[in-house]
Amino acid sequence: MKLMLETIKNIGELNMDAMEEAGHRVNNLVKPPGSLGRIEDLAIQLAGITGNVFTKVDNKAVIVMAADHGVYDEGVAPNPQIITAIQTNNMAKGVTGVCAFAKQAGAKVIVVDVGVKNEVNYNGVINKKIRSGTSNMTQGPAMTREEAVRSIEIGIEITNEEIMKGANCIAIGEMGISNTTASSAIISVLGDCNPHDVVGIGAGLPVDKLHHKAEVIRRAINKNHPDANDPVDVLSKVGGFEIGGMVGTILAAAAQRKPIVIDGFISYAAALLAVALEPKIKSFIFVSHMSAEKGGVKALQLLGLDPLLNLGLRLGEGSGAVLAFNLLEAATYMVNEMVTLEESGIVL
Structure with missing residues (x-):
């Protein structure tokens, strides 16, 4: 708990002087x-985050949190749960969607097991397993409050380590079969909305099963009564270990004044929890893309942020966030490589 509270305490405001100079x-x-x-807006926001007009985002990292969910037992996902472990290993091998885009963007991929159910080959995967998946949230809390805080602090620890190694732009990603169910539950609670208005097909759930998925979420919320005014309670009651890890990454990046790029629907839920913990965080966040998940619009309305891209993406993993790295870097190149009218000798 101490690390989480200290990190939140260190989150400040944007540097208005740097933003004015950059503008x-x-x-x-x-x-x-x-x-x-919007490239101009990005440059000004980056100056406010870093306090430096001539910002660089040339050491980019995407931190991918992986975990499983006990609610899988309710039939809310079309794919076998073993895929979480397989894809976690594949990320460490550098052969998934986020890895392909990260190579193109020149970004590092950090893969963290915070609660994968099945065995993972830890060669290249950071082992921070809390336990082998959350509990079934229709039967009780997904995790204890202590486990929720631990998941957040794992994200903080990993992110601080990467920043110490030189990372100056951070993205979040995830892997976890059934995590659209947990994310939909979080968004339903924080947005005080009907789960039926939020749930989507996730990784390919048949449309005729969406009603069942929404009802599972409704049952979980009614069983656990998560407190919308207490983000840690919401995370513990209906969340996931990987979502908590992403919350921690957002907190740590903001505390260390690094830009944080969020991905799609799952990361929207993490961002909403992080902003609920400390509203100033919103100024440090860049939304990479508009998720194709049904509840994406509602989540971004709650965040009050606009996405940079709208490409129909719903893969997750951090894939969309890594694509947006290129736009942030373009903004820094605009400031660093273009000359002003005065510098070019043009007098208007």
């Missing part, structure tokens, strides 16, 4: 003002 430079680059649209 002045961006507006005076050799281009019509505003002609590079």
Whole structure:
């Protein structure tokens, strides 16, 4: 608990002086003002996060948290649970979707087992297993409060280590069969909305089973009565270990004034929990893409943030977040490589 509380305490506001200076430079680059649209906004936000107008995001890392869910037993996922372990291993081998995009973006992939049910080959996977999957949340809390805090602090620890190694831009990713169910539950609680308005097909659940999935979530919420005003309680009652790990990564990146890029639907749930813990975090977050999951719109409305891309993505793993790395880096190149009107000798 101490590490989590200290990390939250260290999260500050954006540096307004740096943002003003960055805005002045961006507006005076050799281009019509505003002609590079949201790329200009990214550059100004990056300056506010880092306190440096001439920001670099040249040491990028995506931290992927992997875990299983006891609610799988309720028939909410179409695929066997062993896929979590297989794909966790595949990430360590560098052969999944997020790994392919990370290679293109020049980013490092860090894979963390926080609660995979089946055996994982830990060669290349960081073993931080809390236990072998959460409990079935329709029967009681998914985890204890202590386990929820531990999952968050694992994310903080891993992220702090990567930043110490030089990472200056962090993305979050996940792997866990049934984690769209847990994420839908979190969003339903925090948004005070009907699970039927949030649930989607996840990794390919037949449409005719969506009603069952929503009813499973409704039962879990009614059983556990998660407190929407207590993010740790929500995580412990209806969340997942990997979601907690992503919350910790968001907290740590913000505390150390590093930009944090979130992925799709599962990461929206993690971001909502992180912002509930400390609202100032929202200014440090970049939403990479609009998830194709049904509840994505509702989640982003709750966050009050707009996605950078809309490509129909719903793979997860951090794949969309890694694609967005390129846009953040483009913003830094705009500031660092373009000259101003004055520097170019143009007088208007």
